[in-house]
Structure formats: structure tokens, C-alpha cells
Amino acid sequence: MKPLLSIDAVRTAVQQLPDNGLAAARLAALTRLDADGLPTATHEDWKYTDLTRIVDVSNRWLAAGATTMPVADAAVAAITDQFAASWLVIRNGMVDARSIAKFAQSDVRIDLLSASDKALECDAPLSGLNVALLQDGLAIRIPANIEHAGTVGLLFIDHAAADVGVSQARIVIELEGGSAADFIEYHSSTGDAAHYANTVIELRLADGARCNYVRVQDRQAGHDQTGRLTATLGADSRLQHAAFDLGGNLVRNDLDIKLVGRGSATSFSGLYLAGREQHVDNHTRVDHLVGPTHSEQEYRGIAADAARCVWNGKAVVHRGADGTNARQANHNLLLSAAAEIDAKPELEIYADDVKASHGTTIGELDQGALFYLRTRGLDEAAARCLLMRAFAEKIVVRSPLPAIRQTISEKVAERVAALIVGDAK
Amino acid sequence: MLEIKNLNASIGGSEILRGLSLCVRAGEVHAIMGPNGSGKSTLAQVVAGNDAYVVNSGSLLFDGQDLLALEPEERARRGIFLGFQYPVEIPGVNNAYLLKAAFNARRKHAGLSEIDAFEFLKLAKEKMAMLDMDPKFLNRGVNEGFSGGEKKRNEILQMAILEPRLAVLDETDSGLDIDALRAVANGVNALRGPDRAIILVTHYQRLLDYIEPDFVHVLSDGRIVRSGDKSLAPELEEKGYDWLREAANA
Numbered sequence: 001m002k003p004l005l006s007i008d009a010v011r012t013a014v015q016q017l018p019d020n021g022l023a024a025a026r027l028a029a030l031t032r033l034d035a036d037g038l039p040t041a042t043h044e045d046w047k048y049t050d051l052t053r054i055v056d057v058s059n060r061w062l063a064a065g066a067t068t069m070p071v072a073d074a075a076v077a078a079i080t081d082q083f084a085a086s087w088l089v090i091r092n093g094m095v096d097a098r099s100i101a102k103f104a105q106s107d108v109r110i111d112l113l114s115a116s117d118k119a120l121e122c123d124a125p126l127s128g129l130n131v132a133l134l135q136d137g138l139a140i141r142i143p144a145n146i147e148h149a150g151t152v153g154l155l156f157i158d159h160a161a162a163d164v165g166v167s168q169a170r171i172v173i174e175l176e177g178g179s180a181a182d183f184i185e186y187h188s189s190t191g192d193a194a195h196y197a198n199t200v201i202e203l204r205l206a207d208g209a210r211c212n213y214v215r216v217q218d219r220q221a222g223h224d225q226t227g228r229l230t231a232t233l234g235a236d237s238r239l240q241h242a243a244f245d246l247g248g249n250l251v252r253n254d255l256d257i258k259l260v261g262r263g264s265a266t267s268f269s270g271l272y273l274a275g276r277e278q279h280v281d282n283h284t285r286v287d288h289l290v291g292p293t294h295s296e297q298e299y300r301g302i303a304a305d306a307a308r309c310v311w312n313g314k315a316v317v318h319r320g321a322d323g324t325n326a327r328q329a330n331h332n333l334l335l336s337a338a339a340e341i342d343a344k345p346e347l348e349i350y351a352d353d354v355k356a357s358h359g360t361t362i363g364e365l366d367q368g369a370l371f372y373l374r375t376r377g378l379d380e381a382a383a384r385c386l387l388m389r390a391f392a393e394k395i396v397v398r399s400p401l402p403a404i405r406q407t408i409s410e411k412v413a414e415r416v417a418a419l420i421v422g423d424a425k
Numbered sequence: 426m427l428e429i430k431n432l433n434a435s436i437g438g439s440e441i442l443r444g445l446s447l448c449v450r451a452g453e454v455h456a457i458m459g460p461n462g463s464g465k466s467t468l469a470q471v472v473a474g475n476d477a478y479v480v481n482s483g484s485l486l487f488d489g490q491d492l493l494a495l496e497p498e499e500r501a502r503r504g505i506f507l508g509f510q511y512p513v514e515i516p517g518v519n520n521a522y523l524l525k526a527a528f529n530a531r532r533k534h535a536g537l538s539e540i541d542a543f544e545f546l547k548l549a550k551e552k553m554a555m556l557d558m559d560p561k562f563l564n565r566g567v568n569e570g571f572s573g574g575e576k577k578r579n580e581i582l583q584m585a586i587l588e589p590r591l592a593v594l595d596e597t598d599s600g601l602d603i604d605a606l607r608a609v610a611n612g613v614n615a616l617r618g619p620d621r622a623i624i625l626v627t628h629y630q631r632l633l634d635y636i637e638p639d640f641v642h643v644l645s646d647g648r649i650v651r652s653g654d655k656s657l658a659p660e661l662e663e664k665g666y667d668w669l670r671e672a673a674n675a
Contacts, residue, residue: 366513366515367477368513369513369515371475371476371477371497371513372509372512372513372515373515373518373523374474374496374497374498374501375473375474375497375498375500375501375506375507376498376501376523376526376527376530376583376587377498377501377502377526377527377530377531377534377587378498378523378526378527378530379496379498380496380498382526383498386518386523386526387515387518389517390515390516390517390518390566391517393517394516394517
């Protein structure tokens, strides 16, 4: 059975959106959404994540008139001030034009999606919903051979109070040949009413481009998010990616990387720290379409209380992609009997000359190490905290953008401490 | 200082200590010897408070206070230190961080102010020089990738910094080459003093050539079957443990 999103209500909401260059794309996406519906547990990629809650929040939002609330400037500054980056801000799905203006003198070219000629694909289950209800989005371009485009921050911030909220955001990023740029993708929210945010980002690296990319999700406890990043890597290009899921309620991330050019390489990693009744699902997929190409991923997670975490890592080495190297690892700590971890590595290999490996572990905190620390005078909570931080820090230290590691590390420490408190309840 | 009476302890349902009694006064160094499986390590773990071991009966007093009522960290803060036979590797936990946290936990308990990073580093480097340890060990993960000898030196470093009132060293000598053994002995001898006591758990007499004990006890089947002065150790080395076991069973 399809979760029953009210298509008529979506259609009404689409008609109310500003009539900009996206109007035709929205209608096409609506038709697609109507035909496909939203994925259910019978869909292999969605068997761990039930979207009923998201459909419910969306229907309530549509019934209430599909309005958005303003996001306070202070809430924006509270995030942007923490990182040395030039920030593009999307508030409740609306592009903040002032944030674009700041890039006028920089090497980073920015257009509204409605004013660009970008085709907006909706081939993934939630991408149709994303385009249908999209107010506007951003097209970011780093011109060829710009070696130091700097660090671009992408802040997705939402506010929902009194009434539920829903937001759609979309960004297309192109790094032209030989260019280099760094990105921080940050998801935040405020307010106590339910909220659902749906983000789709397309990243295209032309030949020889280099990109460091860090995603942080630190939404309110009651807020849901689905996010999708697709990356296409040209010859000899490099993508280093790290993702940190610290907050939110129901969270689903899809990272989909296609290595299409010879010599392209990607290293990506993720950390998810979940307590309460959080549901955090990370699906990664890397396609080695040619060889030699290289991919390496490591995800780590901690599930406390009644949290459920999912890691599904798929690597596909296509026919002829010889000389490919694909490695994946996933390590988990399960801290309570009510918590759940689903870890699923998938390797599909259709080429001959391939080095591929995967390793997955799910365990508890090492009792021997806990006792050892306690004999040195650390109380049990401090010892547990130290071991959890050490476990999580392995992802912090391997993430790109060394300049922001300290800030990330502090956020991780804060979240670990909160898990300990929740755990003791 | 430490008074153990009729201690019975088991792990996983099997009884290891069967009526062990031992009295250690301030200023003394005691060596506990005995064959494998006699309960030496169990004694060390029970004194430190490992809850994998169940104390069935008997008492364990430290300065007149019931140790069995205290968590491992409370025992540590009162000045009990266990040097592990197999020090645990804790990847990602910085050695200096742990040393400083342990040191400050002890100071805080004693009502003293916490020491700052600069002062601590000075203290740590001083102790490392005494143990002939490379300062680079401070910035590595706790015992992460350390050789057997490095791990044991690291235990002694922790002890030297914490200056415990009672140190229980569980087979600290096993697997050490002669240089490491000397370094470890230097650390232990430097700690000796009228206010402190040391229990050396060892299988061999070798360590006692470098650290002269006041008393030697032989543990067999979970209790002390013979006690004597330092001359008991070479006698054991010569005759083995079997004669004592036979004597005890007779």
C-alpha cells in the first residue's frame, strides 16, 4: 500500500507557488509523483524506513494551507557564526536572496534555479515531491581551473511553531574542470511543532575537480528529514565527504556517487548518534562505471535508548570497470536492549580485476576498557562517555575540512553526553 | 592499611579464592607468588573492584573502610592502584588525557585543585624520564599498538604519576626484557615510602632481584599456604611450587 499523500492537496499547493521558471518542472514532477506515489516498506531501499509519519505531517501541512513561518535571523547567525565559510541560506525552503548577493565579488557563480536552464531530475522516490513543491533553488558553479573557490556554506534552516511545517530545497552544484571548492551542508531547525524537510542536492565534478564536503544534521528532536545527495565524478576528480547526524527525529539520507571518469576517487564517511526514539537511516551507493576508480567509505554509529539506526552501503562495480578498488566499513555501538541497528553491506561486482572489501561490526562498549578507566578514577558515566567519544572521533578525524573539525568534535561530544544522560534514565 | 580476612571469591560460578587472609601495613612491600591458577590475579582484580568477580564471604578493609562497598573509581581515588597484567588498549583515548583525568580525579577527591595542562606535562615528562620512556607515548592512544614492554612501562608511568597509597602490580614483570625490568623496578622503588604499600603479584623470583620485598607469600588453591621473608623466594625458585602444595594438603 502506498502511504496516502493527498495528491489533490499537493496540486492545490503547487498552484499557489510563485509562477517562476520552475512552473513546468513542478507540473511534470506532480504527474510523476501521482504515478509513483511515495515508497513503502515493500520497496527494497525503503524496507527499514516507514514514511507514514512524513506523509502525515505533509498532509496536515497541506490541509492547513501550506504556509511557511519566518526563520529568525538570530537562529541563522547562531549557525553561520560557528564556521568560517560564505553562507547561502535557505529558510523554510525559501532562498535568502541577501545571502546570494554576498557572492557577487567571489569566484563562485550563483543563480536561482528558476533562472537557470538546469533540468531537475526526479528519478528518486522523494525527488518528485521535492520538485513539485519547490519554491526555488540554487545553481552553484565553480568556473574551470579556479583552484581556491573557498568554503561555501549551505544552510537549510526551518522553523515550525504552532502549526506543522514542510520545506523542499534543491541545489545543483557544478565544479568545472580543474576547479576546487569546499562545502559545508548544515541542517538546523527551531520550534516545537512537527516539521518535515526534504532536500535534494546534485553535485557534478568535471575532470580534475576536487571537492571536500561535510554535511551536518542537527535538527530539533521532533523534526523529520529526508536528504539526497547525488554526485557524479569525472576523470581524475576527487570527492571527500563526511556526514554527521546528531539530531532530528526520522532521518533518511541517501548518498549516491557515480564514478564515471577514469581515475576518479571518493572517500566518504558518516557518523550517526541516535537516542530517544530517533530513526536514522543512511543509504549509500557508489557506482564504479569505469576503471580504475577508487571508493572508500566508513560509517560509524551509536544507538541508545529506543533508537534505530540503519546503514545500507552498496558498491556496484560495473562490467569493464577493471582496476577498481572499493572498500567499505561500518561499525556500531548498541547501548540499550531497546535500540536497534540494521547494517547491510552490499557488493555487486561485474568486473574482473577488482579489489573490494567490507567489514561490519555491532557491539557494546568494551567492559574491559570500562573497568580499566574506572580503576584510574573515572566514574562510570565519564568512562562510558570517553569510550563513546573515542569511537565517534575516528570519523571526525578522517573528515575533510580540518578547519572545522574542532567545532564538529565539540558538537559530537555534546551529543554523546546527551546520549549518556538519556541512557541512564 | 589493607586487611583481608577469609576472602572467598568466584567468577562465573567457580570459586577461586577460598579463605584468603592477608594484612599489609604502610611502608611494606609484599610479594605474592604461586603457580598458575592459584588465584593471584583474582586477588588483584578483587582488590581493585572488578565486578566480574563475586565476593561470597570474608572482608576487605582499606584504612578500616569496607572496600567491598566502594566502586572501582572510589577505590582508585582513595589511593588504590592496580597495574594490570594485560593492560587494555583503548584506541582513540589519548594517553595524556587519561593520565591527567586520573590525576585530577585523585586530587579532587583529596580536596585539592585540579592541575593545569602545562604543570601536568612537566610532571609527566619528569616521570617518563625516570622510566626511560619516550615522551611521544603521551600523545598516543592508551596502550594502542604498544608492545608488551611498553604497556607495562605505561602502567608504571600511571602509578608514578598517581602516587597511590597501595599499588597492586599484577605480573608487571612478565614479558619484560632486562632493560624494561630495570625501568619498572626503578619506578616501583621510587614509590616506596613509609606511607605507601606495594603488593607484587609475580610468578617468578626475577623481579624480586630488583625490588626487595619485606614479605613473601605463597598462594595455592585460593589461599596463602606459606609466608616468610625475602629468603622464601629463592627457595621457591629452587624447589618449585609442588612441595608446598603437598605440604598444604598433608
